[in-house]
Structure formats: C-alpha cells, structure tokens
Amino acid sequence: MSFSLARLAAMMIKEFVQMRRDRMTFGMMVGIPLLQLLLFGYAINSDPKHLPTAILDADHGPVGRSVVAAMQASRYFDVTSMPGDEARADEILARGEAQFVVTIPVDFSRRVLRGERPQMVVEADATDPAATANALGVLEHIALHAADRDLAGPHAGLRQGAAPFDLVVHRRYNPEGETAFNIVPGLMGVVLTMTMVIMTCLAVTRERERGTMESLLAMPLTPMEVMLGKILPYIAVGYVQVAFILGVAKLLFAVPMVGSLVLLSLVTIVFIAANLAVGFTFSTIAGNQLQAVQMGFFFFLPSILLSGFMFPFRGMPEWAQVIGEALPLTHFLRIVRGILLKGSPWGDIALDVGAMVLFTAVAGAIAIKRYRMTLD
Amino acid sequence: MTAAIAVTGLTKRFGNRTVVDAIDLTVAEGRIMGFLGPNGSGKTTTIRMLCGLLHIDGGTGECLGLDIRTRAAEIKRQAGYMTQRFSLYEDMTVGENLDFAARVHGVKDRARRVDASLERMGLTHRRDQLAGELSGGWKQRLALAACILHRPRLLLLDEPTAGVDPQARREFWERIHGFAAEGMTVLVSTHYMDEAERCHAIAYIAYGHLLTVGTVAEVVAGAGLSAASVAGVDPELVAKLKSLPSVATATAMGARVHLAGPDAGALGRDLDGLHVDWHAEDPNLEDVFIHLMAAHPEGGR
Numbered sequence: 001m002s003f004s005l006a007r008l009a010a011m012m013i014k015e016f017v018q019m020r021r022d023r024m025t026f027g028m029m030v031g032i033p034l035l036q037l038l039l040f041g042y043a044i045n046s047d048p049k050h051l052p053t054a055i056l057d058a059d060h061g062p063v064g065r066s067v068v069a070a071m072q073a074s075r076y077f078d079v080t081s082m083p084g085d086e087a088r089a090d091e092i093l094a095r096g097e098a099q100f101v102v103t104i105p106v107d108f109s110r111r112v113l114r115g116e117r118p119q120m121v122v123e124a125d126a127t128d129p130a131a132t133a134n135a136l137g138v139l140e141h142i143a144l145h146a147a148d149r150d151l152a153g154p155h156a157g158l159r160q161g162a163a164p165f166d167l168v169v170h171r172r173y174n175p176e177g178e179t180a181f182n183i184v185p186g187l188m189g190v191v192l193t194m195t196m197v198i199m200t201c202l203a204v205t206r207e208r209e210r211g212t213m214e215s216l217l218a219m220p221l222t223p224m225e226v227m228l229g230k231i232l233p234y235i236a237v238g239y240v241q242v243a244f245i246l247g248v249a250k251l252l253f254a255v256p257m258v259g260s261l262v263l264l265s266l267v268t269i270v271f272i273a274a275n276l277a278v279g280f281t282f283s284t285i286a287g288n289q290l291q292a293v294q295m296g297f298f299f300f301l302p303s304i305l306l307s308g309f310m311f312p313f314r315g316m317p318e319w320a321q322v323i324g325e326a327l328p329l330t331h332f333l334r335i336v337r338g339i340l341l342k343g344s345p346w347g348d349i350a351l352d353v354g355a356m357v358l359f360t361a362v363a364g365a366i367a368i369k370r371y372r373m374t375l376d
Numbered sequence: 377m378t379a380a381i382a383v384t385g386l387t388k389r390f391g392n393r394t395v396v397d398a399i400d401l402t403v404a405e406g407r408i409m410g411f412l413g414p415n416g417s418g419k420t421t422t423i424r425m426l427c428g429l430l431h432i433d434g435g436t437g438e439c440l441g442l443d444i445r446t447r448a449a450e451i452k453r454q455a456g457y458m459t460q461r462f463s464l465y466e467d468m469t470v471g472e473n474l475d476f477a478a479r480v481h482g483v484k485d486r487a488r489r490v491d492a493s494l495e496r497m498g499l500t501h502r503r504d505q506l507a508g509e510l511s512g513g514w515k516q517r518l519a520l521a522a523c524i525l526h527r528p529r530l531l532l533l534d535e536p537t538a539g540v541d542p543q544a545r546r547e548f549w550e551r552i553h554g555f556a557a558e559g560m561t562v563l564v565s566t567h568y569m570d571e572a573e574r575c576h577a578i579a580y581i582a583y584g585h586l587l588t589v590g591t592v593a594e595v596v597a598g599a600g601l602s603a604a605s606v607a608g609v610d611p612e613l614v615a616k617l618k619s620l621p622s623v624a625t626a627t628a629m630g631a632r633v634h635l636a637g638p639d640a641g642a643l644g645r646d647l648d649g650l651h652v653d654w655h656a657e658d659p660n661l662e663d664v665f666i667h668l669m670a671a672h673p674e675g676g677r
Contacts, residue, residue, distance in 0.1 A: 210463075210466065211459070211461045211462070211463045212463050212464065212465055213463075214429065214459045214461075214463045215457075215459060215463040215464060215522075217429050218427055218428075218429060218452060218455075218457040218459075219452060219477070219480045219481065220449060220452045220453045220480065220481065221480060222449075373428075374428070374429055374430050374431055375424060375429050375430055376390070376430050376431055
C-alpha cells in the first residue's frame with residue numbers, strides 16, 4: 001500500500017479527538033510547562049542572598065560594627081540574631097536557624113587599631129556548599145576594606161595590603177565542601193517521593209481502570225482495610241530503598257553518618273506515610289493510570305525544585321519558600337541532612353517532623369474523605 | 377416462604393437521568409429469578425444497588441432481611457456478586473485469585489475450600505494459570521467460583537453467560553440449579569430467551585421500569601398476544617407483513633416469518649386478506665418483550 005494522506009489524516013484526527021477527551025492529560029500538557037517556567041524562571045536562584053546570620057559580638061567596638069554593617073550592605077548576609085554566648089550560637093547553627101555565625105572576640109576593635117591582626121571567626125553551615133560559596137567569597141572582599149573608615153589618621157597605614165584582621169572560616173558539617181554529602185542524603189527523600197506517590201496512586205487507579213474495583217467493592221472490606229492494605233506493602237518497599245541508598249552513600253560516597261540511624265529510620269516512616277497519603281488522594285482523582293503518573297509528576301516537580309534539593313532553599317523568593325515549607329520533602333531533607341551530617345538529636349528535628357505529621361494528617365483525611373465505597 | 381430480595385420503589389438517578397425508576401421486585405428464597413431487558417435498561421444498576429455498590433436515590437427494601445440502605449456491609453458478607461465484565465485479577469493465577477477472595481471473606485479451612493471449589497468447577501488443572509490467559513468460558517467459571525467460595529445465601533449474576541459457548545452455558549445453568557437446590561437464591565440477568573425459560577420466574581425491565589414479572593407461562597399469557605407463522609422469506613413480504621396494523625412483531629425464521637400481535641381476530645383477517653400460506657402458533661417470550669417495549673410510552677417505535 002502506498003502512503004495515503006487521507007489515512008494519515010484519519011489517524012491524526014482520531015488522536016486529537018482522544019486528546020481532547022482526556023481533559024486531565026490536556027491540562028497537564030499546558031500545566032507542566034507553565035509550572036516549569038514559573039519555577040525555573042522565578043523561584044530558582046543559584047546565588048542565594050540574604051542568608052540568616054548570627055553575630056556573637058563580645059567586643060561591642062566600632063570595627064566589628066563596621067564589618068557587620070558592610071556584610072549587611074553586601075546583601076548576602078542578614079543579621080537575624082545576636083546570641084549571648086557560644087552555646088546559644090552553636091545551637092542556632094545546629095538547628096539551621098542561621099547559615100552563618102560570626103564571632104567577634106573581646107577587644108577586637110582595640111587590637112585591630114593596634115595592628116595586632118586579631119581573628120574574626122566565621123562558622124558556616126556547609127551542609128549545602130552551594131548555599132554558602134558565594135557569600136563566603138564576598139566575605140573575603142569585605143574583610144579587606146570594611147574597616148577602612150575606622151583606620152583613619154594615625155592608623156591609616158593599616159589600610160595597606162592584607163586585611164587588618166585575620167578572617168577564619170570554619171565550614172561546619174562538611175569541611176571539604178563535598179556536594180555529594182548534600183545530594184546523596186537528599187536523594188533518599190527524592191527517590192521516596194517519586195516512588196511512593198506514583199506507586200500508591202497507580203495501585204489504586206489500576207483497580208479502577210481494569211474493572212477489578214467492582215469486585216473489590218462487592219467484598220466485605222472497609223475503606224481503612226483497603227487503604228492500609230494498599231499502603232503498608234509500599235512502606236516496606238520504601239525501607240528497602242532507604243537501606244539501599246544509605247548503603248551506597250556510605251560505601252561509594254563515604255557520606256558521614258554522625259547521627260542516629262535509628263532516629264532516622266523512625267522519622268522516615270512519617271515521610272513515607274506523607275507521600276503515600278498524597279498518592280492515595282491523587283488516586284481518588286485520577287481516572288486512569290496515565291493521569292495518575294501525570295499527577296505524581298505534578299507533585300514531584302515542585303518537590304524537587306522548591307525543597308532545597310537541587311537549589312539552595314534560602315535563595316528562593318519568599319512565596320517559593322512558603323510553598324516549599326508546605327512540602328514534606330523540604331522537611332525530610334532538613335532532617336536527613338541534619339541527622340547524617342550534623343548529628344541532630346530529636347530536639348533539633350522535632351519541628352520538621354511535626355510539619356510532616358501535619359501534612360500526613362491533612363492528606364490522609366482528604367484521601368479517606370474522597371475514597372468512595374460505591375461506584376458512583 | 378420468605379423473600380431473599382424484597383424492594384419497593386427502588387430508584388437511581390445519574391444527574392437528571394432516571395436510570396431505574398421505582399422498581400418493585402420480590403424474589404423468594406431458593407428461587408432463580410431471570411432478569412431481562414434491553415441494553416441500558418437498568419439491569420446492572422439495579423443489581424449494583426442490591427449489593428451496596430451504588431447509593432440508592434429512592435425506595436426501600438431488604439436483601440436477606442437486611443436493609444439495603446443501611447446494612448450493605450452485612451449484605452456483602454452473605455451475597456456473591458459476579459460482575460458483567462471480568463473483574464478478578466488478570467495478573468494473578470486462578471489459585472491466587474480464589475485464595476484472595478477466601479481470605480477477604482474470612483473463609484474457615486481456606487485451603488480445603490479453595491481446593492474443593494477448584495474441583496467443583498473443573499479448574500484444578502488450571503490452578504497455576506494466570507487468570508488473564510483464560511478463555512471466556514474459563515474466566516466465567518473462575519468468576520463464579522470466586523463469588524460462591526464463602527457460601528453466600530444470595531447470588532447476583534450480571535450477564536454471566538455473555539459470549540460463552542452453548543456447551544459451557546448448559547453446564548453453567550446446571551450449576552445454578554444445583555445452587556438453588558441447596559437453598560441459594562439467584563438473580564441472574566441475561567439476554568438469552570432459552571436461559572429465561574430455565575428460571576423459576578422472570579422480570580422484564582425496560583427504560584428503567586419493571587414491565588412484567590412472573591413465570592414464563594404467566595408472562596406470555598399476561599401479554600395476551602397471538603402469533604402466526606407465514607411461509608416465505610422475501611424481504612418485500614416481511615416488510616408488507618410488518619406494516620399490517622394487527623402485527624406487532626415480525627421475525628424471519630428460516631423459510632417462514634413469525635408474527636405476533638395483540639388481536640388474534642384482526643391478525644387472521646389481515647393474513648387471509650393477503651392470501652398467504654399461514655397457520656396460528658404459540659407466541660414466545662421474545663414476542664412478548666418486543667411488544668412490551670414497543671407498547672411502553674417511552675418506546676420509540
């Protein structure tokens with residue numbers, strides 16, 4: 001048979017008719033590029049500024065103040081707290097409340113003016129090296145000239161050459177700035193999000209698409225039995241994935257595991273449950289398996305882009321951070337990185353766990369409410 | 377005798393379309409009730425309401441003495457429902473499907489009961505075959521096996537023999553009669569007239585309305601039709617016969633045309649007037665159904 005334009009047209013018309021019938025797929029074809037444009041265009045910023053900074057000022061002198069003022073002016077640093085002592089400053093860094101802690105020692109200003117080159121210590125939370133790299137680069141430059149105005153008159157000679165004080169940078173939690181130390185633990189959350197949401201969503205949608213839902217509904221099963229029966233096997237699968245990723249992280253990438261793996265595996269169940277609840281909710285909306293995958297992707301995209309996995313969380317505009325805070329992956333990433341790299345105890349991660357529990361409760365309630373015991 | 381199914385005014389609407397309109401139906405315990413009607417008449421919807429798969433928009437009733445509105449969960453435990461479309465797991469084997477059904481129903485002595493059921497249905501040698509690989513007749517047997525595992529008191533079968541060969545249909549009906557003899561009540565929908573005649577009673581539904589109910593003889597007699605057989609196969613003749621005012625239905629049957637109409641005298645006079653070779657015969661169930669449908673106000677013909 002020779003190639004027929006009429007037959008080709010018939011085939012194409014049929015495809016368009018079917019495309020139009022599947023409203024959800026049609027919506028996704030428009031929605032996904034739009035979402036990508038918005039997220040990549042507006043939310044993502046690989047040069048994060050306004051990073052929260054804690055100043056531990058034991059000097060209260062003019063030079064320290066000048067340096068801090070110059071840091072603020074650079075827009076890379078926002079002074080968010082002034083801890084009273086070292087213990088409190090440490091806590092702020094450990095909990096991730098600040099990205100940097102700047103310690104200005106006693107007599108700093110006087111010693112600078114005397115030309116003694118005292119130390120100014122900057123501790124950075126380097127779990128995500130990309131978040132701190134630019135700010136630290138700028139800091140070197142600031143140190144050179146920040147004190148210029150204080151070094152007037154007889155001290156003018158100190159303006160020449162190197163900075164009038166010694167800038168010491170400690171990259172905490174990830175001293176070598178290994179990107180893998182940040183990415184690999186994060187991957188655990190990303191893989192779980194992808195498989196858990198899509199798998200449960202497919203598992204339920206498949207019943208409906210293949211018509212087996214009718215038999216299932218005619219059997220004496222309660223919605224809770226169906227939901228838990230669908231979800232629990234995937235929790236087991238999730239744990240196998242976690243064990244595998246942790247094993248690879250340790251053996252191939254030598255990711256440090258400072259904190260409690262027991263705590264991590266306990267918290268992981270909350271995260272898995274959160275994703276399964278999302279998958280179950282989607283399955284009550286999706287009409288077929290294709291739609292289920294598309295909805296899974298629609299959830300996965302902001303999760304991966306706005307959670308701080310690929311791009312520094314603090315580099316995003318406020319609205320994007322608000323969306324990010326609503327996603328379970330954001331909190332799980334903080335928890336995994338916290339436990340593995342910082343050795344966070346329960347107290348440091350409780351808030352993030354609470355956020356995930358809240359998310360699970362809401363998504364689970366929607367899923368139960370939407371799940372129908374009948375075919376209508 | 378107590379009723380296994382007793383519903384009155386059963387109504388279901390989808391949007392503003394009334395699919396089942398105030399149906400009254402009673403099926404005595406241990407009886408086989410045939411459920412007939414054209415496609416889209418509301419048979420499946422009615423069955424689904426009876427076993428709690430659809431919300432009921434109007435009417436009341438009981439299955440096995442349990443209110444269908446409030447005690448669907450208990451009805452599900454004591455009823456077996458075989459869906460029109462095969463709805464077991466095609467990616468599981470015959471044995472796995474039955475084991476799942478037995479577990480969900482909490483069947484005691486599960487392994488033995490599954491074995492017995494496989495044996496009874498002649499499925500033993502197909503135990504490890506995937507359900508999706510079975511042919512239509514075998515799928516039907518498996519589906520039936522799965523819905524009687526828990527020894528239900530009520531069996532709801534939605535077009536169980538559609539697309540199944542005559543031999544398999546015959547065996548299927550022997551089983552159905554076996555279940556009824558054990559005291560099971562069966563409601564079975566079908567399009568086959570020969571199957572309708574195998575039921576203790578039949579109910580005919582069209583446009584969501586229950587048009588007639590009773591034994592086959594009662595239904596045929598109640599319609600008050602007369603029938604005739606005319607020699608000839610010519611399409612022109614058939615068209616001419618159909619256009620006679622006294623003829624409600626005309627069906628070409630091999631070398632003869634089967635006619636039926638409500639008025640025996642008028643039918644005889646019309647046929648004599650045409651000078652054709654004809655003789656009277658008994659009206660059949662099909663005549664009755666076609667006549668009922670045509671006579672119904674919503675009948676478009």
